[in-house]
Amino acid sequence: MISKKMQDALIDQINAELYSAYLYLAMAAEFEAQNLKGMAHWMEVQAKEETGHAKRLYDFVNNRGGRVTLKAIEAPPAEWKTPAAAFQAAYEHEQKVSALIHNLVDIARAEKDKAAEVMLAWFVDEQVEEEASSNEIAEKLKLIKDSANGLFMLDSVLGRRE
Ligand code: MG
Numbered sequence: 001m002i003s004k005k006m007q008d009a010l011i012d013q014i015n016a017e018l019y020s021a022y023l024y025l026a027m028a029a030e031f032e033a034q035n036l037k038g039m040a041h042w043m044e045v046q047a048k049e050e051t052g053h054a055k056r057l058y059d060f061v062n063n064r065g066g067r068v069t070l071k072a073i074e075a076p077p078a079e080w081k082t083p084a085a086a087f088q089a090a091y092e093h094e095q096k097v098s099a100l101i102h103n104l105v106d107i108a109r110a111e112k113d114k115a116a117e118v119m120l121a122w123f124v125d126e127q128v129e130e131e132a133s134s135n136e137i138a139e140k141l142k143l144i145k146d147s148a149n150g151l152f153m154l155d156s157v158l159g160r161r162e
Pocket residue numbers: 017020049050053097
């Protein structure tokens with residue numbers, strides 16, 4: 001049986017993951033508007049991953065005898081000035097999510113909830129990937145600067161994400 005404290009903390013994380021999905025879908029819409037279909041595709045794939053993260057936590061709370069109650073999801077920003085700004089915002093967002101996950105691990109340890117701690121280890125690993133991938137693209141966009149060729153080339157590469 002999950003403790004109320006652990007349950008409530010995981011419910012907050014479900015909300016954070018769904019917000020992430022919302023944020024990346026908003027970025028996808030921005031890229032659609034700029035006709036950067038590859039970047040829009042990359043963000044859509046990312047949004048789907050985030051709903052998967054929320055579902056993983058949702059299943060865990062249910063499997064441990066908890067009760068999930070969902071909260072309102074905050075509206076994401078509607079626009080970003082440049083692709084570089086969007087990917088930089090994505091990178092900064094993932095750093096915040098990593099901090100949230102690390103805090104959950106601390107709560108699991110304080111609650112002596114071994115199952116939660118093991119489940120959260122997957123998220124700790126996943127955040128290393130999430131930060132690396134968004135940072136890599138943000139850094140490439142800094143190198144590309146105002147080169148239309150570079151931007152279209154990167155857009156084409158990102159459109160191949162599976
Ligand atoms: Mg996530």
